[in-house]
Amino acid sequence: xxxxxxxxxxxxxxxxxxxxxxxxxxxxxxxxxxxxxxxxxxxxxxxxxxxxxxxxxxxxxxxxxxxxxxxxxxxxxxxxxxxxxxxxxxxxxxxxxxxxxxxxxxxxxxxxxxxxxxxxxxxxxxxxxxxxxxxxxxxxxxxxxxxxxxxxxxxxxxxxxxxxxxxxxxxxxxxxxxxxxxxxxxxxxxxxxxxxxxxxxxxxxxxxxxxxxxxxxxxxxxxxxxxxxxxxxxxxxxxxxxxxxxxxxxxxxxxxxxxxxxxxxxxxxxxxxxxxxxxxxxxxxxxxxxxxxxxx
Amino acid sequence: xxxxxxxxxxxxxxxxxxxxxxxxxxxxxxxxxxxxxxxxxxxxxxxxxxxxxxxxxxxxxxxxxxxxxxxxxxxxxxxxxxxxxxxxxxxxxxxxxxxxxxxxxxxxxxxxxxxxxxxxxxxxxxxxxxxxxxxxxxxxxxxxxxxxxxxxxxxxxxxxxxxxxxxxxxxxxxxxxxxxxxxxxxxxxxxxxxxxxxxxxxxxxxxxxxxxxxxxxxxxxxxxxxxxxxxxxxxxxxxxxxxxxxxxxxxxxx
Numbered sequence: 001x002x003x004x005x006x007x008x009x010x011x012x013x014x015x016x017x018x019x020x021x022x023x024x025x026x027x028x029x030x031x032x033x034x035x036x037x038x039x040x041x042x043x044x045x046x047x048x049x050x051x052x053x054x055x056x057x058x059x060x061x062x063x064x065x066x067x068x069x070x071x072x073x074x075x076x077x078x079x080x081x082x083x084x085x086x087x088x089x090x091x092x093x094x095x096x097x098x099x100x101x102x103x104x105x106x107x108x109x110x111x112x113x114x115x116x117x118x119x120x121x122x123x124x125x126x127x128x129x130x131x132x133x134x135x136x137x138x139x140x141x142x143x144x145x146x147x148x149x150x151x152x153x154x155x156x157x158x159x160x161x162x163x164x165x166x167x168x169x170x171x172x173x174x175x176x177x178x179x180x181x182x183x184x185x186x187x188x189x190x191x192x193x194x195x196x197x198x199x200x201x202x203x204x205x206x207x208x209x210x211x212x213x214x215x216x217x218x219x220x221x222x223x224x225x226x227x228x229x230x231x232x233x234x235x236x237x238x239x240x241x242x243x244x245x246x247x248x249x250x251x252x253x254x255x256x257x258x259x260x261x262x263x264x265x266x267x268x269x270x271x272x273x274x275x276x277x278x279x280x281x282x283x284x285x286x287x288x289x290x291x292x293x294x295x296x
Numbered sequence: 297x298x299x300x301x302x303x304x305x306x307x308x309x310x311x312x313x314x315x316x317x318x319x320x321x322x323x324x325x326x327x328x329x330x331x332x333x334x335x336x337x338x339x340x341x342x343x344x345x346x347x348x349x350x351x352x353x354x355x356x357x358x359x360x361x362x363x364x365x366x367x368x369x370x371x372x373x374x375x376x377x378x379x380x381x382x383x384x385x386x387x388x389x390x391x392x393x394x395x396x397x398x399x400x401x402x403x404x405x406x407x408x409x410x411x412x413x414x415x416x417x418x419x420x421x422x423x424x425x426x427x428x429x430x431x432x433x434x435x436x437x438x439x440x441x442x443x444x445x446x447x448x449x450x451x452x453x454x455x456x457x458x459x460x461x462x463x464x465x466x467x468x469x470x471x472x473x474x475x476x477x478x479x480x481x482x483x484x485x486x487x488x489x490x491x492x493x494x495x496x497x498x499x500x501x502x503x504x505x506x507x508x509x510x511x512x513x514x515x516x517x518x519x520x521x522x523x524x525x526x527x528x529x530x531x532x533x534x535x536x537x538x539x540x541x542x543x544x545x546x547x548x549x550x
Contacts, residue, residue: 191448
């Protein structure tokens with residue numbers, strides 16, 4: 001992306017809490033976002049607050065070399081990290097404003113301009129460790145990956161495409177949930193995507209979901225938890241309701257580590273936890289094994 | 297009635313709950329309990345019985361009537377074991393080629409420590425996925441509140457009907473108001489924006505039929521029973537594959 005000096009100097013950069021809080025219908029805490037300096041040499045880690053060289057951060061897969069905090073990755077960076085030969089599919093699909101929800105059309109337009117993406121998911125085909133697969137990757141910058149028509153449509157179309165082309169699907173999930181501004185239409189995406197996942201599964205094909213921070217709400221209660229194999233990224237927040245909503249409901253503080261990947265592993269809801277640096281390797285090994293024929 | 301009035305009506309005390317519908321619609325109801333995994337969730341009641349001479353499986357989200365009853369049913373907020381019980385009963389219905397009737401009335405799936413630890417998201421996700429591929433006919437009737445994923449978990453049916461003053465929404469109007477305007481007093485405005493009334497939902501295609509309430513009179517239940525029976529008879533003629541494909545297309549259109 002080209003660095004726009006005018007924008008940078010004259011527009012107040014978004015505060016970490018602005019723009020994300022109304023992202024998703026049910027939940028997801030607004031998490032701190034990328035620092036305000038684009039094209040930077042150094043950045044401040046959101047975990048420990050220390051200044052880290054950007055190159056060093058990049059080499060370390062976006063994991064802070066000082067404290068181990070996982071920086072959020074946008075959809076394309078995630079694909080670039082884990083896959084080769086990516087070819088995008090359904091790039092033209094975009095969502096509308098089905099309810100005429102106050103302020104939503106403007107918000108969408110602003111997000112499109114800011115991110116250069118049409119909505120919160122990027123889909124396509126790629127190779128991971130030499131194995132051909134269909135991939136989707138969700139983008140935190142677009143309303144914290146919330147699912148409205150566009151996200152549901154692209155993911156559904158990808159599973160349908162993969163079922164026809166006999167491809168496994170690898171999905172990098174990141175979402176605060178359903179997109180409130182699309183109301184019932186966003187709720188219906190949960191059913192739509194679930195049906196497509198089921199169809200793909202019935203064709204005997206593999207679906208691996210990689211749950212990243214955060215995976216909550218309507219997305220966790222649909223395609224995120226319908227995979228054959230669920231890999232969670234270390235430390236990711238994964239749940240149905242967001243922690244704040246639960247605290248308000250039960251009027252008590254949640255224990256440390258609640259809804260984190262490690263607890264879900266212990267409770268039996270994810271298959272594995274992957275560190276970011278070993279994620280690609282894990283996916284490649286799983287894909288390779290599933291593609292193999294059992295010979296007598 | 298405006299949207300806010302309908303929302304209030306959908307939650308009104310004295311409105312018939314799922315068990316009342318079961319009593320009025322189903323003869324010889326035998327309740328079946330438990331998810332065979334962890335517990336029996338009283339927020340979801342299910343079992344088998346006869347509807348106009350036809351064997352059916354009925355699953356309802358029960359809010360409870362008076363205070364003690366409400367507490368016993370956890371105000372109609374189901375835990376994962378509730379959805380797992382529903383899935384188990386749907387599979388049993390499928391095995392014996394029985395249609396499934398779901399009566400939906402919940403402010404939402406329960407959110408709490410136990411519900412999360414036992415996989416609320418996984419339970420709802422798989423409930424949707426299984427129901428949408430069910431080989432026997434399924435009908436969901438929204439009879440009060442259709443609260444988000446907790447309602448959808450039992451609404452991936454061939455058709456979704458709604459009674460006149462019921463609602464169906466991705467988020468509660470209170471939640472919407474507090475997220476969007478940081479002002480829970482703006483609930484009335486949120487009710488309008490969310491397009492959660494029966495007429496709005498019909499226009500959006502999220503429901504297929506609006507059922508007249510007729511003051512929840514005897515006539516209401518009699519005619520509803522007849523309509524459900526006719527629907528199941530019609531669907532029973534359709535081969536499973538076609539049924540599933542039609543259901544797929546019903547949700548694919550969104």
